Amino acid sequence: MSAMAQQVKDFLTVSAPFDSLSDDQQQKLCKGASLLYLTQDNISDVTGAHKGRVFLIQNGQFSVKDSSDSERHLSEGDFFGYPAVMDNTRYPLTVSVDKPGLVFSFTAEAFAHTLSIPDVNAFFENSRQNALQNQALAASNSMWLYKALADVIDNAPVTAIESTSIQQAASVMTEQRVSSLLITSDNKLSGIVTDRDLRSRVVASGIDVDLPVSEIMTANPARIANNRTMFDAMALMSEKNIHHLPVVDRVSREPIGMLTASDIIRHQRGNVLFIIGELAKAESLYELTRLSWQLPHYFAAHAKRAGDFDIAGKVLSQATDIMTRKLIRFYQRDHGDAPMGYCWLVYGSQAREDQTMGSDQDNGLLLERKPDEAQAAWFADMADYVCQGLGKCGIKLCDGNIMASNPDLRLALDDAIEEARGWVNAPTSEAIMHFNIFLDVRGVAGDLGLFRQLQQARAPLLKQKMFLAALARHNNEVPVPLSMFQKFVYQKGHSKKDCIDLKVHAIAIINNIIRIYALANEVMVPSTPARLANMPANSGLSTRDGQNLRDIWLFLNRLRWRHQLTQNVTDNLVSVSELSSIEKHQLKAAFKAIERSQQAAVMAFSGGMG
Amino acid sequence: MPVSDISFLAIDLELTSLDVTTSQITSAGWVSGRAGDIDLDSAYYQVVKTSSSLEQSPVIHGLTADTVAQGCHVSDVLDALMPFAGTHIWVFHNARLDTGVLDKALRENGRSLDNIVVLDTLKYAVYQLEKQHQVLPPNSATLTVCRQRLGLPLAPAHNALDDALATLQLWFAQYYTYNGGTKNVTIDDFLSIHVAKCKKMGKKS
Missing domain, CATH: 3.10.580.10 (CBS-domain)
Structure with a gap:
């Protein structure tokens, strides 16, 4: 039996799905295998001496067509040649070298043998469908049972x-x-x-x-x-x-x-929900802050599984809702009832119920009518008390001053409708950056009927074609962090060399896409999974794309929650080295799918004018 | 014969010291390939039982006295290697030391090899570097640095088989980088620039 070099072993150990193989299985896979230094000069070997084999790129960049699908640009960790083996069909293989490098060539028999391992088989089946593996998702609902x-x-x-x-x-x-x-x-x-x-x-x-x-x-x-x-x-x-x-x-x-x-x-009922029950019992600002500060510890101690991460954002948002309602009640206890009808609105991640530990507060007040001076003072004082109180509870004050304590965000109903008309009339990039956050909104306390009136008045404005086209174009300006050769593009200027901002470069893009479809179809709920669930059949977004985006959204959220809890940080800068090799593949697939949906939205809403 | 039709065998020996006169082989590894195609089935690795002190070897190669004591006799390694003499060009990174020790081992075991063509990737790297530099920068021709320069991935160093595999990858990368697209490059082109050499090794007949 021949020896196996450590570098071969090392590389297989970081290459999904072969990372799950035992030593013995790795040996079998490498039987008859070659390591090619592939350049334009010897590329003909791939279709000659190595015809019918399965290739795994260790380094270099190649453009490959190996099935009836279109050409793929591949690099480190990518496979090619496997569709022919899986389909038992001879697809013509064309490979061109963009940058020479080392490529493993496995025999078809050895590769076919590994397909008897369910995880390996599922990996290649899924790579072909470009879909994420979502078995974990289905299982997550029953995690507590185990x-x-x-x-x-x-x-x-x-x-x-x-x-x-x-x-x-x-x-x-x-x-x-x-x-x-x-x-x-x-x-x-x-x-x-x-x-x-x-x-x-x-x-x-x-x-x-x-x-x-x-x-x-x-x-x-x-x-x-x-x-x-x-x-x-x-x-x-x-x-x-x-x-x-x-x-x-x-x-x-x-x-x-x-x-x-x-x-x-x-x-x-879910372990993490317990804290909500406790919060609801708080009777003073002191009690409320004491309990709120336990939230991060509570998540760190109890959220361990994928399913816990899926509901963590929702739990945190609901906890913030409760804090808000409690604070308003404490204020009213000392200062009497509000001088007119109002609704406390929340925006952005709290509205969408996908808050994380790093999310700051985004809120505002909707008033029944224009207040006089005394009334305005009452609301200003209350907003100040609630925002500061939330700050004490660990929900950071908003850097951008998107808070009810800001007088610009305490609008009377008529002014709020007029404001929306302003957005629709001049949706410049700058304006979109400013008002995008207000398009995800939820009423949390006070007169929710007032909020419904606002939504009903705004819905026909916000579905105007020119407006949606501008949103779709604007969203297309943020690229997914993948290079032409499907390599990750890392954030510049951070101490960690290999980190990606999952919020800006992935999750926010999905939120934007789904928001556009939701506005177009007057779907009023703000949460991204809920918008998807409520999308009508003729929404323009196919059921399959919708499900795919939902799975990706959950997957990305899971990654960033795990990042925040395991690294004990509040940022969204996930290091690729924190991920398992299968997650790296899933992340790439996710980015590719997001990019396609981004472009599809531009096609659907602005006639392809990116 | 064009280089693309020639089989190469990259060899690395781990030694007890860097002094040819006293150094002994503690392990040997090799792997063969042709035209950029490295045959992983040909990978060979063997620990050798040695009598002399291991000196710095355990630190560098991770071979401890226990492992070495379980090794085979050096003549077994020579027996396994000799069949490649007529069929392959032997590739080393820094051939001088390894061929010197190999020569001594062959002599001590009463064996000889004629007309071995030995190719040195270090010499080839230096040859290419001297085209650009008057004085070579320090450490510019180590295996790791040479590989980096040609965009090859990092490889674990100081295991005989891994170094042999790394050397063969380096050779193919060098060959295609500096001769890519040119047909009819033969081994004579490398003999003439002293990157390759014909050697006799072992006992004098």
Whole structure:
């Protein structure tokens, strides 16, 4: 058997999907393989001596046509030649060298063999469809089910020994505010007693409460070890039709806690949602800020899986909504009711419910009519209190002064409608940069009817063709961070050499695209996934493109949340070196898809005049 | 014979020291290719059992006394290498040291090789650099720097097989960069600029 050079191994180990291969599988893949230094001079070998093989580029840049699809510009980490093997068809292969470099050539047999590995097969199937792998997404909804019980059980077990009297047992349960009691003998679990047992076996049958509790306990109850999952516990509970399940240590078998049906409901609702419940109970600015400052810790501790990242932005936005409503209430408690109808509006990421830890506050006030001096002062004071309060709660003040504390953002309804007319009449690039943020808007507190009036008055204005055309052209001016040869283009002027601003160069572009379609179709909701879900059938955006954009949007959001939580930062500058090799591929595919949609929007709304 | 029809074998030896007279082989690696096409199945790597002190070798090559003690006899490596004598041009980066030690090992084991054509990528790099520089910048001809100059990726250094593979990639990159598009380049062109040499090695007959 021939030796395998470390550099070959190293390269395969960073090349999705081969990074998942075992040493043995790598050896098999490399059987009969070559490493080509490919230049214009020996390029004919690819179609000659290496005909029918599968190629993986280690470095250099090549333009390749290897299937019925159009020519692709490829570089480091890209594959070619595989469509022929997968389809068992001979596609004519044309390769031209843009920059010479090293290219692995694998035999068709060795490559076909790796396709029996499901992940590898899925990778190549998906590369062909240019689609993102979204299995993880489907799975994310049920992630909480796979939490280990050891992570779920946090309270010390409430136990009593067998000889405890029934009455004492009942008073322990009352003191500890639990609905069930673990009964032990020699520290081992021997039975359980529940509220229901006390009712049916004691009270209803008039038994002597001085008898030992072992008389009425359910002896030798069903139990589960702490290394099993919530899913296992639920399966067991429904099978046995019980609401209390003792959890025992995997090794010592000693009881360590009780899992109840209500525990499961709490987890089912989503762990991260818990904090919202707590916020809603706050009764003072002090309490509110104390709880708010726990939010980052809470996310860092509990958001671990893809599915958690998907809802994190929504949770954070809802938390901010609650803070806002609370602050308004605190203010009104001290200063009396508002002098007229108003609605507290939020813009940008809070409106779209995709806030991250770094998002600052963007808000404004909509007033029923023009206020007199005293009324204006009341609102100015309230806005100041709420914005400063949000700042204290950790929602940064807005650098661009897009806050209700800014008098320009406390408009009467008629003025707000007039303002929109101004946008539509002169949608210059500069103007779009200024008002883009106001196009994603949501009412959070006060008279939501007022906000609805504004939306209804504005909708026909904002769907005018010239206006949408300007938005589409403007959005086309931001490039996705990919070079002609599908290499990542990194942000300049940052200490990290390989970072990409996922917000500016990807997520914001999708938000813009979807916003344009939403305005065109008078879809009023501000969140990007919700806009997609509410898009009518004839919106101009195909269902498939819509689903694809939604998956990409979720994927990118997931990456930036993970970046912020694992790196403990609040920026959106994700380093490519933070990503696994499969994520790098997905990110490239995502950028390509975004670019296509950008261009499609220009075609659809401004007749192709980019 | 045009260079594109010739088979090349890039060889790297890891040694106990840089002194030809005392140095011994601790490991050997090679890999062959033709016309830019490197045959990964031909990759060979072998640790050699050596009697002398490892000196700095464990630090540089990561070979410890334990690994070396499990190695084969140097004659096994020579036996594996000799069949390539008539068929391949041997490529080294800095041939002087490696061929010197190889020569000594062949002599000590009673073997000889006639008419080996040895090509040195270091000499070729220096030849190209001297066209541009009066005095060469320091460290401008190490394997890593030469590779970088021609846009080859970073490779782990100081393992015999990896260095051999890196050397062969460098040779093909050099060949195509400096001779690309020209037909009928032969090995004589490299002999005439002293980048390649005919050598006799081993015991004198």
